[in-house]
Amino acid sequence: MATALTLSNKQKQHLKSLAHSLKPVVLLGGNGLTEGVMAEIELALEHHELIKIKVPEEEREVREQIYTTIVAHTQAYRVQVVGKILTLYKPSQAKKISLPKA
16 A cells, blocks of 8 residues: 655645645535545545545544545555545546645
């Protein structure tokens, strides 16, 4: 597995600004974090590089565990969490998003 991505503050800010207008592409349902949901997240990351995931879980600790599991599984970079929405970034082979120099 690849090591987790590290981004500078400038790069994080750039990703946050890009993510601002995005709608969540993956929504966790009543079944929580299933293999199907993980596959969907992987696909969305490969296709978009920068995605939002809505986790409607009420318990903050449980939500945090879900975020951690997603990040560990996808090896994506956790850009930010706002409310129940997790924003992830993972460069694809196509390199669609160009980050500013660190």
